[in-house]
Amino acid sequence: MAHRIITQVFVTGARVFGRAFAEAYKQASASQKYASAMRDNPTAANTLSASGLTLDEACRILNVSPPKGGEADLGRVHEQFKRLFDMNDPKKGGSFYLQSKVLRARERIELEVRQAEARREREEELRQGWKPRVYRDR
Structure with missing residues (x-):
């Protein structure tokens, strides 16, 4: 019974960590694309x-x-x-x-x-x- 609880905690933790990592990767990728677009289009950077x-x-x-x-x-x-x-x-x-x-x-x-x-x-x-x-x- 203890091994089942430990396995469940481990699997749940891995899911949470995996989702957080995937979300952070998406945000970093979007940020990189945005920065690249600003470098490629200097007038867009000057609109603000x-x-x-x-x-x-x-x-x-x-x-x-x-x-x-x-x-x-x-x-x-x-x-x-x-x-x-x-x-x-x-x-x-x-x-x-x-x-x-x-x-x-x-x-x-x-x-x-x-x-x-x-x-x-x-x-x-x-x-x-x-x-x-x-x-x-x-």
Whole structure:
């Protein structure tokens, strides 16, 4: 009778360990595939800022249209930001979490505009050729 209980405990333990190992292997494999896809597609890796917001999500939070070709109505973005930031002030009964989401959304849209502007400047410099800035002491 004791050998039967010991065998049953051993078999049950092996099943639990086997299932846990299989699940860990699946997660590691999926993580490796995801990392590989991010390396192969650099634009996919750049869709998120440090805060983890996509551009689309940031635009939906602030209720503004996404920047077209890097051009955004920053006046409208700042209006919406100020209104929503003040509305969610914890001192007025608002939510600090929502207030921080509004802040991150504004930062994400501004980041996209800055990157597009830098890209345009590089392209313009390549088109015109390199012209160094010369500073002279007087």
